[in-house]
Amino acid sequence: xxxxxxxxxxxxxxxxxxxxxxxxxxxxxxxxxxxxxxxxxxxxxxxxxxxxxxxxxxxxxxxxxxxxxxxxxxxxxxxxxxxxxxxxxxxxxxxxxxxxxxxxxxxxxxxxxxxxxxxxxxxxxxxxxxxxxxxxxxxxxxxxxxxxxxxxxxxxxxxxxxxxxxxxxxxxxxxxxxxxxxxxxxxxxxxxxxxxxxxxxxxxxxxxxxxxxxxxxxxxxxxxxxxxxxxxxxxxxxxxxxxxxxxxxxxxxxxxxxxxxxxxxxxxxxxxxxxxxxxxxxxxxxxxxxxxxxxxxxxxxxxxxxxxxxxxxxxxxxxxxxxxxxxxxxxxxxxxxxxxxxxxxxxxxxxxxxxxxxxxxxxxxxxxx
Numbered sequence: 001x002x003x004x005x006x007x008x009x010x011x012x013x014x015x016x017x018x019x020x021x022x023x024x025x026x027x028x029x030x031x032x033x034x035x036x037x038x039x040x041x042x043x044x045x046x047x048x049x050x051x052x053x054x055x056x057x058x059x060x061x062x063x064x065x066x067x068x069x070x071x072x073x074x075x076x077x078x079x080x081x082x083x084x085x086x087x088x089x090x091x092x093x094x095x096x097x098x099x100x101x102x103x104x105x106x107x108x109x110x111x112x113x114x115x116x117x118x119x120x121x122x123x124x125x126x127x128x129x130x131x132x133x134x135x136x137x138x139x140x141x142x143x144x145x146x147x148x149x150x151x152x153x154x155x156x157x158x159x160x161x162x163x164x165x166x167x168x169x170x171x172x173x174x175x176x177x178x179x180x181x182x183x184x185x186x187x188x189x190x191x192x193x194x195x196x197x198x199x200x201x202x203x204x205x206x207x208x209x210x211x212x213x214x215x216x217x218x219x220x221x222x223x224x225x226x227x228x229x230x231x232x233x234x235x236x237x238x239x240x241x242x243x244x245x246x247x248x249x250x251x252x253x254x255x256x257x258x259x260x261x262x263x264x265x266x267x268x269x270x271x272x273x274x275x276x277x278x279x280x281x282x283x284x285x286x287x288x289x290x291x292x293x294x295x296x297x298x299x300x301x302x303x304x305x306x307x308x309x310x311x312x313x314x315x316x317x318x319x320x321x322x323x324x325x326x327x328x329x330x331x332x333x334x335x336x337x338x339x340x341x342x343x344x345x346x347x348x349x350x351x352x353x354x355x356x357x358x359x360x361x362x363x364x365x366x367x368x369x
Contacts (some may be wrong), residue, residue: 032058032108036086043072043118047090047141052114054084058107071134072116073142074103088116091139094364096124127295127309128215132366135214136206139362140187145171146180146203153180154202154336164229164341165349166191166200173199185361189337191228192355202336210237210332211365217295219361220251223337224288225353228255229344232294232360234331243271246326249279250305251294256347259287261294263305263313268323280305280313291361300328335360 035055043050054061060080071091078084086105093099100117138150146153153170160168169179173194179201181188191200222230234248247266253259264272264279271277284292284307295306304314317325337358340349 030057032056032110034058034061034105034107034110034112036105036112036114039112039114041088041090041114041116043090043093043116045093045119045121047092047118047139049142050088050090052086052088054086054105056082056107056110058082058110061105061107064104064106071099071101071118071137073147086114088114089142090116090118091137091141092125093118093121094125094137094362095134096120096122126217126364126366127293127306128217128364128366129297131368132215133369135211135365135367137362137364138187138205139185140182140360141185142182144182146182146187150205152204152207154204156202158198162338162341162343163345164338165227165345166198166337166339168202168336169199171201187335187360189230189335189358189360190355191223191337191339191357193351198339198354200337200339202334202338205333205335205363207332208237210234210330211367212328212330213298213300214365214367215295215297216250216333216363216365217293218250218335218363219291219293220335221291221359221361222253222261222288223255223356223358224258225255225350225356226347227340227345227349227351227353228356229253229338229341230358231334231336231338233334234296235334236326237330237332242266244268244323244326245329246331248296248298248303248327248331250296251307253287254344254346255288255353256344259284261287261292261307261312263296265303265313265315265327267326269320270324278313278315282307282310282312284308291359298327303327333363333365335363 037053041050073089075087097120102113102115105112154168155170156168158165158167179190189201232251236245239245243266249264251261253261260281261284262281264277293308297304302316305312338344
């Protein structure tokens with residue numbers, strides 16, 4: 001009888017304790033939820049800017065890419081509040097095929113996905129060979145300055161290379177005048193005189209990573225004037241010495257020889273200093289003052305450059321080693337507008353031509369699928 005009473009007491013005590021544990025004054029944590037509106041963006045081939053409203057029950061939120069082929073830019077606002085916005089900028093689609101990507105919105109453990117689909121262009125606006133896909137582009141349709149995540153300005157004084165007369169600055173001169181602008185959907189590189197000095201811009205795309213092989217294309221309008229030396233070219237990411245590590249000049253032109261554009265390759269076995277460089281020049285009517293397309297197809301076996309889809313220069317890897325073919329490493333893209341120098345100023349310069357501007361409508365990088 002006592003044993004039964006003891007068991008009954010212990011059972012009752014256990015139930016009471018369990019009841020106390022289950023009736024805590026601290027409520028269960030609520031599940032965080034996220035709402036995005038709109039959740040699906042359908043962009044035209046021309047692209048555009050779209051605003052997505054974000055609401056979360058969490059304390060803050062953020063975004064993360066979930067597609068490796070994203071082709072759009074994302075900016076967030078008010079990420080430390082429960083309501084905010086995402087601005088998605090979609091550039092023009094140069095492809096004659098639909099493309100899509102996605103971005104995820106995160107708050108705590110909650111996730112919500114925004115999908116972005118863009119219509120195909122009526123006609124492909126590039127000359128890339130079959131079998132290539134677009135991996136990076138800048139259409140210069142966003143903001144007024146180059147995106148520092150993609151672009152780097154060179155900073156150097158005059159006579160740094162080739163006896164050129166310009167000073168390269170990081171976007172602005174000492175008086176605050178821009179050497180580069182994004183305007184009307186184009187990159188503008190300006191060259192001008194300020195307080196007795198010549199200033200200009202030289203910018204690098206993806207200088208720390210570059211690309212190894214691919215088809216790279218830009219639409220460029222060249223300036224006019226004796227002394228100008230605009231260029232679209234490439235240098236090795238892991239540069240040690242020149243010309244051993246190579247240089248790829250996709251397009252160059254000098255103002256005293258208007259509308260004649262050239263391509264060149266530099267290496268130990270072919271360099272202009274001893275007259276062995278690999279180079280070719282062709283006439284391009286309206287290169288100064290009109291947009292034309294300059295491109296390179298670069299593989300492990302061959303480099304070919306183009307002007308408006310026509311072959312400019314072609315050079316094969318002859319299997320002679322690095323002195324002849326140092327082009328198996330990553331290279332980055334360069335746009336610059338030099339003034340004077342060994343080539344641009346070889347017939348003198350005309351400062352009455354200043355200021356001058358080189359314009360780039362777009363740069364697109366394709367690699368094999």
